[in-house]
Each structure stands twice: as C-alpha cells, then as structure tokens.
Amino acid sequence: MSENVGELALRPFEERDFYPLVSLIAQTWLADFPGEPGELAATVELCDYLSHTTWSLVAERDGAPLGAVLLAEKDGVVADADEWRDRGSVAEREAARSPEATLAMDLEMAGVVEGAGLALDYEKAGAPEAAAALKLLIVSPEARGLGLGRRLLDRVRAHLRERGAAGYYLLTDDNCDVSFYDHMGLTQELRRRSEVTWPGEEPGADFGIYVYSERL
Structure with a gap:
C-alpha cells in the first residue's frame, strides 16, 4: 500500500526499485567508478x-525512486534472503571479470565488512537499540530541499514504535552527511578510523566510520 506525501508516494520496496536504487548507490558512493564497475x-x-531487510520504504515521484530506507529487525524474518544472496553472488562473479569492477567491489564491500565489525562491537554491549539496524538511508540529489531524509526516518521511528521497539542504530561514515543524524537527535555511540583507503585519499587519512543510535 502506498502513501502520498505531497507529490511523493511512499511504499514498500518492490523488485522494480532494484536497478534504480543500484544506480543511486553507484552515483552517491561510487562516483570514482563510473559505468558498469x-x-x-x-x-x-x-x-x-536486502538479504537482511525486514521492513522497507521507497519514496517515488512520477514512478522514479527518489529515496529509500531499509531496516533489519533482529526478530524479523527475511523470506527471500537466499535469493538476494544468490543474486549478489552472481554480480560478484561478473565483477571478477573486470579489474576495475573488482576494485570497486572490493573497496565498497571492505567498507561494509569494516562497518559490520563496528556494529558487532556495539551490539556486544547489549544496548536495547541494537535490536534494529538501519541498513540503508539514501536520498537522490533531485530530492534535496524536500525534507525526504527526515520523512523516511520519521517513518522508521513510527514503524518501530508500533512494534514496541526500544530504538535502533545505524552505521555511517564521512562519505555521508553525518551532521544530519546529529540534527535529527541521534547519539554518536562509536567512532573508528577506517582502515580502507578510498580513491583520492592519502593512506592513513582520518576517515571516520560511526555508529549512531536513537532510543524511542
């Protein structure tokens, strides 16, 4: 079921959103690797x-996704987790045929793995907010000024409150506008200097990865 907010329609993720979101992720965080890589x-x-996503929301206008949020709840079930893992494995094998695509994939997934380690450290502390993780919050540059990031985050909050969740947490890094989460009232729980060297950065640069959380 979709929900209209002004010109925007908010609805759960659908298969037709996959490639538009792939393109949006590539444009946002992998601009150093244009095209197929x-x-x-x-x-x-x-x-x-998606292999961890139990709840999702996509914002679209005129059929074009302008943003999305993916949430993983510890007590949730991901019925199609194996299908998403298989699909990711196919893309990995395809990327392995191209050195540039391999480099892009290795760098991006190194960041994902590094973030997962930080998340595990946070979860081990036993904070109640660790029961739900915001896996992805992304907004298209075309949607700037619409307050879409806030709208999507507010819907996450409403969903978790309805389920009686104590809160949630997320991973982010200096490639993102970290100040957005400060502005939205989240708490920075952990910070670690990334060991991944990204294109255009000097080895050993102080590139931060973070855990933010919010008690509901």
Missing part, C-alpha cells in the same frame, strides 16, 4: 542489505 559494486552492496 560502480553498478556491479552497488549491486553486490544492495543485495547484501
């Missing part, structure tokens, strides 16, 4: 997120 790396990353 970035698209393949973004495919692997999105499949990984």
